[in-house]
Amino acid sequence: MEVCPVDCIEEGKDMFYIDPDICIDCGACEAVCPVEAIYMEDEVPAEENEYIALNRKFFEEK
C-alpha cells in the first residue's frame, strides 16, 4: 500500500484489492509483495484468474 504512487490499494476483509480504474500498472507493488501475490493482469496464473473479477467486484460494490 505504501509504495503505490496513486494510492489505489485497499485492504478488504480477507485480502487486499487494487482499483483497476486507478492503477497505472507501474509494477511497484508487484516488486515488493512479500508473498508474490500480485501479478500484472496478463500474467495472472490460470488457477488465480477468478481473483480478477473478485477484485473488480470489490470496487463496483463500494
Ligand code: SF4
Ligand atoms: S501497479 Fe497499480 S496498484 Fe501496484 S503500485 Fe502501481 S499503481 Fe499501485
